[in-house]
Amino acid sequence: MTGSLAALLLATPMILFLLAFFYAPLAYAVAYSVEAGGGGLLSAYIEVLTRPEYYGVVAASAVNALIAAGISTLLAAPAAYYATNMASPRMRPLILVVLVAPFWVDVLLRSLSLKAILYLVDVREGYLAMMLGLVYEYLPIAVITGYVAFSGAPQRLVEAARTLGATPLQALISVLLPIAAPWLAAGAVIIFLMALTDYVVPGLLGGTQGFTVGTLLYYLILSGDRWDLGSALTSLLTIATVAGTAVAFKRIYEVAARA
Amino acid sequence: MTGASVTLEEVEAGYGSEAVLKGVSLAFPRGRVTAVIGPSGCGKTTLLRVVAGLVQPRRGRVLFDGRDYTRVPPERRNVGVVFQDLALFPHMTVYDNIAFPLRIRGYSEGEVRRRVKWALELVGLEPSLFAGRSVSSLSGGQQQRVAIARAIVYEPSVLLLDEPLSHLDLKIRQRLLEELRRIQRETGATMIYVTHDQWEAMELGDYVAIMRDGRVVQWGEPEEVYDNPVDEFVATFFGDANLLPSKLVGLGGNGLVAVVRPEDVEVARDKPGGDYIVFEATVGDKVFHGGQVKVTLRVDGVELRALMPRRKASFTAGDRVYVAISKERIRLVRRSNT
Numbered sequence: 047m048t049g050s051l052a053a054l055l056l057a058t059p060m061i062l063f064l065l066a067f068f069y070a071p072l073a074y075a076v077a078y079s080v081e082a083g084g085g086g087l088l089s090a091y092i093e094v095l096t097r098p099e100y101y102g103v104v105a106a107s108a109v110n111a112l113i114a115a116g117i118s119t120l121l122a123a124p125a126a127y128y129a130t131n132m133a134s135p136r137m138r139p140l141i142l143v144v145l146v147a148p149f150w151v152d153v154l155l156r157s158l159s160l161k162a163i164l165y166l167v168d169v170r171e172g173y174l175a176m177m178l179g180l181v182y183e184y185l186p187i188a189v190i191t192g193y194v195a196f197s198g199a200p201q202r203l204v205e206a207a208r209t210l211g212a213t214p215l216q217a218l219i220s221v222l223l224p225i226a227a228p229w230l231a232a233g234a235v236i237i238f239l240m241a242l243t244d245y246v247v248p249g250l251l252g253g254t255q256g257f258t259v260g261t262l263l264y265y266l267i268l269s270g271d272r273w274d275l276g277s278a279l280t281s282l283l284t285i286a287t288v289a290g291t292a293v294a295f296k297r298i299y300e301v302a303a304r305a
Numbered sequence: 306m307t308g309a310s311v312t313l314e315e316v317e318a319g320y321g322s323e324a325v326l327k328g329v330s331l332a333f334p335r336g337r338v339t340a341v342i343g344p345s346g347c348g349k350t351t352l353l354r355v356v357a358g359l360v361q362p363r364r365g366r367v368l369f370d371g372r373d374y375t376r377v378p379p380e381r382r383n384v385g386v387v388f389q390d391l392a393l394f395p396h397m398t399v400y401d402n403i404a405f406p407l408r409i410r411g412y413s414e415g416e417v418r419r420r421v422k423w424a425l426e427l428v429g430l431e432p433s434l435f436a437g438r439s440v441s442s443l444s445g446g447q448q449q450r451v452a453i454a455r456a457i458v459y460e461p462s463v464l465l466l467d468e469p470l471s472h473l474d475l476k477i478r479q480r481l482l483e484e485l486r487r488i489q490r491e492t493g494a495t496m497i498y499v500t501h502d503q504w505e506a507m508e509l510g511d512y513v514a515i516m517r518d519g520r521v522v523q524w525g526e527p528e529e530v531y532d533n534p535v536d537e538f539v540a541t542f543f544g545d546a547n548l549l550p551s552k553l554v555g556l557g558g559n560g561l562v563a564v565v566r567p568e569d570v571e572v573a574r575d576k577p578g579g580d581y582i583v584f585e586a587t588v589g590d591k592v593f594h595g596g597q598v599k600v601t602l603r604v605d606g607v608e609l610r611a612l613m614p615r616r617k618a619s620f621t622a623g624d625r626v627y628v629a630i631s632k633e634r635i636r637l638v639r640r641s642n643t
Contacts, residue, residue: 134321202390206388206393206394207405208359209380209382210455210459211380212380220409225396
């Protein structure tokens with residue numbers, strides 16, 4: 047009893063912080079969105095849900111986020127495998143630092159410098175530049191989750207598979223990937239969620255392609271003075287992502303637990 | 306299954322700038338058990354990895370049945386390896402772990418089932434109880450058995466074991482050691498058993514190879530090595546040995562040292578006759594070893610250990626006794642720098 051009380055005390059600062067800065071404002075936003083529309087209760091929701099152009103923006107953002115999550119995970123996985131399993135143990139932390147270093151530079155700065163570099167090779171704002179920017183932004187996260195993924199799938203298992211008759215490719219497919227996959231997927235889900243509402247990179251690099259959910263919310267709330275619509279859209283997105291994440295992580299957890 | 310003979314010729318291997326094997330030549334006879342024994346860091350695990358094909362030697366050759374296998378990748382060597390940490394696949398059941406090498410080889414599912422059942426029974430796990438379990442739900446001893454089953458199920462010609470019993474408790478270790486002996490006899494595989502435990506090596510090995518600092522210092526049948534160690538290191542590492550100061554026995558010096566096994570140190574109350582070296586000593590500690598007792602004897606600031614049946618050890622600490630060592634039980638060996 048005293049043990050669980052002490053544990054609760056340890057968690058208290060975090061809980062208070064989240065209450066003050068996340069749950070309370072979220073509740074307020076939801077409450078606000080429910081009654082703030084011009085046409086009575088839930089009218090903001092009705093307006094959001096009956097605007098086809100919003101569906102288009104959400105769908106396009108989701109596709110972009112999915113692609114960015116997929117590409118960064120695929121790019122990071124081999125590097126993370128190298129860093130965890132192939133490099134000499136002394137080099138491993140250094141390699142991780144080198145791979146994650148871009149994380150330490152602010153995303154605004156990175157996006158602007160990427161823009162400058164792309165201009166040099168005559169690539170202007172647009173879909174390609176935006177996707178490059180998104181992958182660039184989230185690659186370090188993918189490296190970190192990949193690092194965790196392949197730390198659980200040590201080289202010894204590959205060696206064991208080799209002595210049992212597997213070629214390197216067979217060992218990769220039947221041993222390494224099944225063990226690492228749940229963690230790689232978890233990383234991809236995190237990146238997807240972050241990329242979905244990103245508006246810095248799409249705004250700077252996307253040009254006309256850069257109108258995403260994030261940008262839409264930005265305009266609704268800060269420029270368009272439609273706080274009611276912004277709150278309603280935010281609430282719907284939050285519910286959808288929380289539900290989606292819960293399902294995804296439950297599935298990932300089940301797969302990982304079998305391992 | 307027929308075993309293959311394995312021969313290492315002047316093998317040098319290492320990691321980065323570090324040399325671990327410094328010229329090892331060693332033959333592992335077909336169908337026999339060779340225990341490779343040495344202190345940690347002596348290179349015995351690297352030796353095993355060279356035979357498995359997991360480490361490429363920098364120099365020298367690895368021969369299987371006389372054919373050069375130095376560049377043959379592990380998956381084409383037909384070896385079975387039981388790793389020290391087992392390396393069971395955590396995402397697979399017991400059945401799938403053991404079936405893995407068979408499926409890779411393209412066996413039909415019927416044949417896979419038959420062989421997995423055979424291997425599970427061979428290592429003493431009831432197939433109907435264990436096949437469907439996840440490996441993480443098993444005890445250490447059971448995991449050990451699964452690892453052995455996985456390594457023998459495809460009847461490899463060479464079975465390599467890297468300290469497979471080191472983290473098990475004594476009773477299970479004893480039983481698995483006996484079962485490994487039986488499995489080796491039944492399958493006829495050539496077995497290379499790496500251990501730091503001299504008793505395991507003596508019990509299991511048809512031959513022992515003693516390693517130190519990247520080299521094999523002695524090879525032979527366990528009794529032969531025990532009776533005729535080439536140097537002080539082997540004498541003290543493979544079995545217990547007393548180093549006899551030359552001023553006490555009038556032997557040794559000049560780079561040589563006289564050694565005697567504790568069971569060859571006799572203790573008596575009366576001065577014995579015969580072809581013995583005899584001196585007086587004081588009884589120190591007595592350590593109970595079940596049927597035997599290890600008695601520490603002090604003479605001139607030197608401690609000697611004597612191993613004797615319990616009924617003969619009727620001394621108490623502080624007693625003055627005679628120590629008698631038969632001259633033919635004393636071996637003169639090269640001094641080792643330790």
